Amino acid sequence: MQEEIRRRNLSRLLRHVHLAGPVSRAVLGERMGLNRSTIGALTAELAAAGLVGEEAPTDTGRAGRPSLLVRPGSTRVYVLAFDVAVDWLVAARVGLGGTILERRWAPRPRAGADLERVVDVLAGFGRRLHETAPAGSVCVGVGASYCGMIRPGDGMVRFGPDMGWVDQAFGAELSRLLGLGLPVRVGNEAHLGALAEQQRGAGVGFQNLIYLHGDVGVGGGIIVGDKLLDGDGGYGCELGHMVVNPYDGRPCGCGSQGCLEAEVGERALLDAARRPAGLAGRDALRAVVDDADRGDPVARAALHHIGDWLGIGVANLINLFNPGIVVFGGMLRDVYPGTAQQVRARIARHVLPVAKERVRLRIAALGDDSTLVGAAELGFSALLADPLGALKRAAARATAGFPPG
């Protein structure tokens, strides 16, 4: 019982420092409802394990002995985080506190990326990140973000329309090829982006948040009462496939028509801006946004058109979820500012008065890293649940040696 309470308190303290650190012992005590000596003992245990460090605060300008700042330990542990996006593959070594320590990146051709090829590239990145990690540091978990619908238990990609994947054992294969003896926890990119923005980005402090993640299409992560909406199978939040234009709508990659992502996704914007059919990708989108900024009427009309549909979608979501904040991520970070006027006009027109009293609209604060940072959090979950136990197990694995790639 005592042991269980101690483990839970170590978990809570490390989680606080990981998400909000550096933070003073005094503040930790307040937030956790524990007295000074208990905080001191817990901090000492985590510090001895290398999971936190302590430092004197810079001059606070107040009298009295200042409380020591507890910060995430920077070198003892890390996770591997992967991001399989439509246009790129990313792998990173991420430290406590969510710090991206090192990353590797490769563009991904849009056509013909099968499971084997993707996993091979990612595992290669992962091995090199592992090899270049400082001596004495250990890998405590692996998380991955994928642009499709994921079965929560085992990281199976149930449906990845952008890559044409159906029921591909992505998590299991990546885990096998990495050979670290660690499971790879996989999440949908927009789900992970939503969690990351709520924990470290534009949505800190919001219990009800909607995150729209644009790439080729539009994914969604929706947080309801501080928890990610997952639904019965973990496949909720598919706001990009909300039909907004059922009769005149553009065809959607999902096989349907008039979905939000068909009306506001990459192809819709490029078509509205009369770009050649062969053009695609983030740079092409940014060129439209830049042209609009310079006053080009075709580009401005395109953003206006997209903004109108985006506004209808966002208005629907506000009526359904009464959120505190709506966050635009992925390519919508670039697109949203030029569409904000239309989005706000649609909200004014369609959202019930009391539901729009307080809602904020923001772009993702973590930039293109929302999804990667979210994947890292999946990797950290075992360590945060049981800091010393997980570290011990990870150290034992590390001593056993990293198998050849």
Next chain:
Amino acid sequence: MQEEIRRRNLSRLLRHVHLAGPVSRAVLGERMGLNRSTIGALTAELAAAGLVGEEAPTDTGRAGRPSLLVRPGSTRVYVLAFDVAVDWLVAARVGLGGTILERRWAPRPRAGADLERVVDVLAGFGRRLHETAPAGSVCVGVGASYCGMIRPGDGMVRFGPDMGWVDQAFGAELSRLLGLGLPVRVGNEAHLGALAEQQRGAGVGFQNLIYLHGDVGVGGGIIVGDKLLDGDGGYGCELGHMVVNPYDGRPCGCGSQGCLEAEVGERALLDAARRPAGLAGRDALRAVVDDADRGDPVARAALHHIGDWLGIGVANLINLFNPGIVVFGGMLRDVYPGTAQQVRARIARHVLPVAKERVRLRIAALGDDSTLVGAAELGFSALLADPLGALKRAAARATAGFPPG
């Protein structure tokens, strides 16, 4: 500490019996993880207070001494439940187990119902229900269902478009006029209907449920991970104001256009069935459904048309929420069966494959009482949280006498 554990166990046991009773001591022990003697002691306390009774089961056909069945006490306590719907006002005395013991009902004219008039009628019903309650029974709470957006804390009607109410202190006024010294807990009708259907109706056992409540418009109650979605201010779930037809849509009572409720609500169906503009109400709707059942082509086409829009709305909700079940209540109970084919066709077309693997579509099992039963649950919440404490307080109030009406 012991006292706190005992109170919590009494609360859990009474809640089990209230929702699932009659239930055997053996099953209660299993569900609550408590041994036979603890269950016996808790049951005895609640039985002494009149909150539960015990009975021998009918012959189980199995050997051995059968476990006694614990049932909700039928006469000691009740709540008053009110339902302010578009077309009627209802009040009921409801006993433990959710049994409606007595009810009073009045039609409500659609125009010109101000707060004072509505509360006056309801309070009159409430007083008569109280007067005709058996001697020795006490009122332990009051709940009300209202067809509009409710501020959770104080029962303020923020927006009641069907009655033209904005910021009307419904809960406080009804409480004052009842004069029972009890607060009136108020909820949105569709929220309460969703909870009631999940607790006692079509949605028992489902953690993710969408309830569509049709009257003039379409309200929604959405349960995510076993909890009602409320959002930042308690104003979420407004699925009737999801825009599905933004450019050619019918005008909506909310001031917008093309909302789901504008396309599938009472007026839309009656117009599609070419009924006179003056006609309204549930009987007029049922006449269309009856005509369609008899093969009338105009009525069938009307249901087909409504079903198409309803299907688009339901498909969107399934993509967003990945629910286990969608429940149709209010007038949609009558309308849904004749539209089911279109609804299923839209689901097949628009819902992502993995999100439709398991979803069920059902009509409300509690009939028109879903909202009233949900309101009664609000009234029971204090008793269920602390059975003996709440009963003691209620008995003290009853002894002090019911004030003149």
